[in-house]
Each structure stands twice: as structure tokens, then as C-alpha cells.
Amino acid sequence: MRLPFFPVTRGCRTVVALRQTPFLSPRLKSTALSSRDSHLHEDKSFFITTPIFYVNASPHLGHLYSAVIADCVHRCKLLQGFNSRFATGTDEHGLKIQQAAEAAGKDPVNFCSDVSERFRGLFRSCNISHTDYIRTTEQRHRRAVEHFWVELWNKGLIYKGCYEGWYSTQDESFLMPSQVGDALDSGGKEIKVSLESGHKVEWVKEENYMFRLSAFRSQLLDWLRGNPGVIQPKRFHQAVLLWLQEDLPDLSVSRQRSRLQWGIPVPGDAEQTIYVWLDALVNYLTVAGYPDGHDRWWHAAHHVIGKDILKFHAIYWPAFLLGAGLPLPQVIHVHSHWTVAGKKMSKSLGNVVDPLEHSRMFTTDGMRYFLLRQGVPDSDCDYTVDKVIKLLNAELADSLGGLLNRCTAPALNQAQVYPSFCSQSFPQEHGGRAVSEDYRMLDAVRSLPGVVVKHYESLHVYKALEAIGACVRQTNGFVQRHTPWKLDRRDDGDQRWLDTIMHVSLECLRIYGTLLQPVVPQISSKLLTRIGVQPGERSWGALDFLPRYRGLDCPFEGRPLGSDSGVLFSRLESQDVDGQKQKKTKKCAHLR
């Protein structure tokens, strides 16, 4: 590694006043096109990341939401036959963590390890299937950050200057005067706050290293204009374009060591600590293998982030990457936030939802289903226990569970096998016992995989679940309409029609169970096992619906059903949930 050359320090000026000569090599310009050239890397590699989570407090519902979205896409890609990599982890450096460790009276190393373990435990119990869990305190990450810094330095993109302006420790963010307003703290004292987050800000004046962010404004605009799908949903793309219409001052990328000890020292200058956001963003490269052999994964990078950290990912991060001569992410998927009973989640309001406690109340898959069914990327969503209970009972217990019960009930399926399909009863050209609504259902289920995969990939998971739910209702309607329990089994024609109704319904269930795997892996597995679908028969490639209707063989026909006849998803009762909550409160009281 080439050690950086350090320039002479200049006097203090406010950042807003700093105007640097743009420094762009032709090579940097060409990397801006990288997202458009993605077809060059059609090697079925896929790389998805969540933000890395701050360890200043325990995980909450919003954190689980970020992780569940990314997990859903990762599982979807695996089922499509992609070689998918999925990284999450914890963001452990910075002033906020340093202060939280001090307040807890703990050494920062132990403090971070404890909270990081809590995140890891939550993800384990919620079936988050990450392939890498990164902690920014790891040596591999330090090496990546140092290397990245030196790359920027060697290209003349970092210089020593002076930062004077507002800083929010809670957001670990530098703010322009226009982004700051007046407020009163809890004791009635006048303070300055960030207008966006409401967090307190302080005036900082110190000698720092500065990154030539201002030099990247036009490249960032070109990148966004040339890649209209790179930030999704569209409204966030538009928001970034608007931000870029304004002044883009250079960015302070270090803090004095005397103020911030908990972080990676600037290479070659032990008096300065690298700014936590530069440190944190590089985690995505670290997990891709940077500085060695990261190309394969880095070309396929997709980030899932919450709307509050858009500026860091859509402006700072691409500018750093352009500076280092690295390709830009393929897509930045932005999601909105969860409120609780109409209010922002906050410790002071005491309404922070503990995702572990709630996934115990509603089951892991119940929780995953609710978050993905109700979560809309474009706008904030509201969480209430009543809503969870109503939705899960209606869609998982009654609709999906009810359909499985009907199709596997011994009263209708005595032999407990996947029954035969009779093409005379349900012929391609109408005229059997099926009616036009039944044909419409077949059309809907046949096109369902395409619809669902498209929505999963654009992270509109709620639309995918809406489409599956509509098909489940159609299949329940199909069974209800033909009242198979009223058919006379002694009559051959009736028996064949009964078997056909069951065969078609089981085929529908097989498609629903397969498509639901990324969202509710346990429930899907239970459903597919119950209807006799083996683990090797659950990929997207196996989504061929009702081959017998087209005169082809069906590998499931005549196969015994699985033996587990347990309930797919037990109905939730409010009093049970309340009971569990009380039990937990009692337990906590005992521990206190």
C-alpha cells in the first residue's frame, strides 16, 4: 500500500465557502456508466445488502423490516438459480456509539459485541438467511477502509482543511444552515435541531480531512439521469435529483482523535479518526472481498436502505466510489418507515416495538408476512397489534390454511394421495364440468409466477402477496362453487370430477407454497411437505402449473401426501397475545 502524501494544513473556513477545482480523470468518468453496462456481467451473481445497524440501542421493528426485505429478495434470487450473496451486520464506530458505551459504563468493545450479538440473535430467530455478517470493528474491514482512504488520497480527492458547521451526533451527519431549526429540549432550553430528523445539532469547528464532494456533482447528475431505475421507488430518485440542484459542499471525512477515539485512525495521521459514514459505507465493499477479488460481487450490488439514509447512499457513496474508480451500485432500494399507532417510534414515547417479542407472539413467519404484506416502499406504514392479528387470521389462518385443510381433509381425500386429473371433466375446450370462472382461475394462476417475481424484484412485496392472496381466494371459491363434499363417490363420473377438483386445487397450492417461500419459509415448507412436494421440487423452475391440463405428465399425480396434518397457521386471539405480553412483563419485573 502506497502511503499518502500529506499537504500543508490551510486555515479554518466554513465548508460552504470551500470551492475546489474539480479533479476528474477520464477513468472516473467512465465508471459512471457502470449500471447501464450491467448486461456485461450476466453471470447470475447477485449481491444484496442491508444497512449495517448502529449498536447504540437494541434492534427494533424498523431494523427487522430492512433485513426481511433483503432476505426476501435474496431467497427469491436463490430460487431463480442465482448465486446470491446477502450481507448484513453492525455499524460500531463513531461518536454516537462512543457516547452510548460511556453512558452504559462499558468498554466500547464489549458494548458493541453485546448489542451486535442481539442483532445476530434476532436475525437467527427470524430466519434471516444472510451469507455474511459484518462488524465494522473487524480487522478485514479496517484493512478495506484504510485501502479505500489511500486510494482517494492518492487521487488527490482528500485534502486537509477545516470544517465549521452543524453536526448531529444522533444522525452522525453534517448539516447546512438551511437544514437546522430551533426547538426546546425536555428542560425547556433552546436548542438547534436537524429539521429532517429532529435530532439535536451542535456547532463544530475543527481541522479535518475533506473529501472533494463538490467535484462530483455533475457526474452524479449524469449517473442519475442516465439510469432512471437506479434509485427506487421513483420519488426518491427525484428527491436526490432535487438535492443535487443545490450547493454540494465538500465533505468532512474525519474527526479529531481528541473528540472521537472510537473509530479507524486516518492512515498516516494518528491525530484524526475516519468519519463514521465513510467507514460504514465501505462495509459493502469489505463483504464483497475488497481490496482483492471484489469485482465478481461488486458488479451485482443492490442496496436496501431506509429513507432516512438516502443522502449517504445516493450522494456520498456514489461519489466515494467514483473517486476510487469503482462501479456504482446496480440499484438502491429505498423503503419508508414504520410508525406505531400513528406515532414515530421513540424511546421517550415508550412505543418502540421489540421485534423479537412480537415475533414470539405472532410467530416468525407471521411477523415476516405482516411486515412484507403491509409495508409499502413509497409511504410510511403503521403498526398495531390489532392489525397484525386481523391480517394474519384472515390471510394465513383462514384463507391459505383453510384451502390446505380442504384439499387434504381425509373426508375428501381418503387415500391421502395427490389425486388424478381427468381431462374430460376439465377439458381445454370448454364443455366438461368446469365453468368459465374456473378457466379464469387457471389463467390467473398460470400468470401468477411472472407477476409475483416482478413484484419481488422491485421490492413491491405487498403487491406480490396481494396477487397471491387474490388467487388463493379464487381457489377457495372454486372448491366452494363445486361443493365436492356433495358428490357421490359411487358414481365414476363424480369420483373423477372430485379427484380433478382436488388435483387442480393442490396444483394451485403448490404454486402458492412455492411462491411464498421467500416471505414465509417455514409455512411454505410445511405446506409443500404436506402436499408431498420434495425439497428439490420447490425452485422457480418447478413452477409449471397443471401440466395435465395441457396433456403432459404430472410428477405429483398419485403420490402420497405428507403425513403432517397439523394446522398451517393457528388463529391468533387478542387475549392470547395479551396473555403473552403480561407473562413477559411479569418475567421482567422478576428480573428487576
Ligand code: MSP
Ligand atoms: N448505521 C447506519 C447505516 C449505515 S449503512 C452503511 C444506520 N443505522 S440504523 O440502525 O439507524 O438504521 C438502520 C436501518 O433501519 C435504516 O435503513 C433505517 O432506515 C431503518 N429504520 C430505522 N427506523 C425505522 C423505522 N421506524 N421503520 C423502518 N425502518 C427504519 O442508519
